[in-house]
Amino acid sequence: IVQACSGKDGGIGAAAVLYEGRREPTSARWHLGTSKEHTVFEGECVGQLLGLRLLQEQTKRRLYNSITTVSIAVDNQSSLRRHARRDPQPGAYIIEEIHSTYKKLKQQHPNFRIKFRWVPGHEGIEGSERADEEAKIASEGAEGNKAAAKGILKKELPLPRYRKIEKIDPSPRFRILTKGMARRSASLLVQLRTEHVPLKAYLHKFKLADEPTCERCNQETPETVIRFLKQCPAYQRQRRQLKHSIGHERDVDLTLLADKDNIRHLFKYIKDTGRFNETHGDVEIPERRDDDDEDNESW
Numbered sequence: 102i103v104q105a106c107s108g109k110d111g112g113i114g115a116a117a118v119l120y121e122g123r124r125e126p127t128s129a130r131w132h133l134g135t136s137k138e139h140t141v142f143e144g145e146c147v148g149q150l151l152g153l154r155l156l157q158e159q160t161k162r163r164l165y166n167s168i169t170t171v172s173i174a175v176d177n178q179s180s181l182r183r184h185a186r187r188d189p190q191p192g193a194y195i196i197e198e199i200h201s202t203y204k205k206l207k208q209q210h211p212n213f214r215i216k217f218r219w220v221p222g223h224e225g226i227e228g229s230e231r232a233d234e235e236a237k238i239a240s241e242g243a244e245g246n247k248a249a250a251k252g253i254l255k256k257e258l259p260l261p262r263y264r265k266i267e268k269i270d271p272s273p274r275f276r277i278l279t280k281g282m283a284r285r286s287a288s289l290l291v292q293l294r295t296e297h298v299p300l301k302a303y304l305h306k307f308k309l310a311d312e313p314t315c316e317r318c319n320q321e322t323p324e325t326v327i328r329f330l331k332q333c334p335a336y337q338r339q340r341r342q343l344k345h346s347i348g349h350e351r352d353v354d355l356t357l358l359a360d361k362d363n364i365r366h367l368f369k370y371i372k373d374t375g376r377f378n379e380t381h382g383d384v385e386i387p388e389r390r391d392d393d394d395e396d397n398e399s400w
Contacts, residue, residue: 102155102173104148105232107240108141114239115144117151118228119159126228129155130239138284140382145177146195148236149217153202160210170214174226178219278361283385286368289377293326294358299380300324317376327355329376336374343370365389 104117116130129151133139152173175181183196206213220226279287292298301324304310315324317335322328329336331353343353346366357367365387371377372384 102152102171103226103228103232104145104152104173104175105229105236106141106144106148106177107233107236108136108144109237109240111136112240112242113139113141113144114236114241115147115151116232116235116239117148117155118232118235119152119155120228121159126231127155127159128231128235130235130243132239132242134284137385140285142177142180143195144236145175145180146183146199148232149173149175149180150195150199150202153199153206153215156206156215157202160206165210165212168212168214169210171216173215173217174220174229175217176220176222178221181217181219184217274359274361278359278364282387285381286385286387289371289381289384290358290364296326298326299377300326300329302328329374330354330357330370336370336376339370339373342373343367 102117102119104115106116107114113133113136114130115133116128118126118128120126131147131151133144133147156171184200203215206215222229279290282290289298296303301310301315302313303325305313305323313323314321315328315333315335318333320334322332324333331340340353343366344351346369347353347357347363351363357363360367368384368386372386377384
């Protein structure tokens with residue numbers, strides 16, 4: 102199985118091609134959306150998932166009774182490393198789906214030996230050109246093999262923290278708040294609201310950081326969401342600008358995470374601190390929408 106991703110002309114597309122002996126290869130492709138909504142990294146992960154879905158489709162057509170080795174060629178090393186991590190990172194919902202699909206395949210076909218291999222540039226791999234071409238087609242908006250692609254990216258991300266949000270805020274307000282927002286920004290907002298966010302206090306809880314304290318200010322205080330927003334002295338300059346933007350009578354606290362009128366100022370603060378650049382990339386500041394006033398009536 103060869104997977105590929107393309108970011109051609111501002112679109113993100115993923116593809117996978119399955120080869121078995123002399124049989125006609127099968128392929129699947131998926132258009133994720135624009136590069137403002139998704140990353141090439143996500144596309145690489147979706148390509149891996151497409152490969153596993155193709156394998157699932159293949160098992161419906163054929164019986165495999167003997168030991169069968171399946172090799173999935175991946176040319177993005179960071180996407181392979183990501184499988185060993187459990188902290189909330191961009192693309193985590195796709196990684197979870199890859200693991201779930203892998204487990205189902207192994208349960209249904211214990212004789213399968215599925216191996217992910219890093220092959221830089223897919224050099225010397227049969228089908229690499231076909232996979233690249235399929236990914237380019239997908240980046241332009243074309244999709245194929247819906248059976249394999251079914252359910253890969255849903256409008257509602259299948260993460261526990263999204264279900265938790267429904268309990269915290271079951272009204273339409275959260276959808277209004279994130280309407281038109283880039284997926285990465287909406288994901289970060291969910292993580293902040295549920296406190297499932299890559300700050301030291303959370304990471305330490307799951308043994309993903311040696312200490313729960315903030316490295317920026319070197320104070321013996323756990324780096325929590327409220328600490329990041331309101332208290333950490335490392336962000337005093339950015340916090341002063343935030344206070345100036347939202348009004349000095351408005352407190353900087355957790356309610357900002359649900360404040361539609363000030364969400365742009367909040368994201369500017371987040372962007373200016375640079376705290377999540379490593380995990381979420383360059384944070385986008387949501388644009389003010391023309392229908393903001395209309396939405397405010399129901400807010």
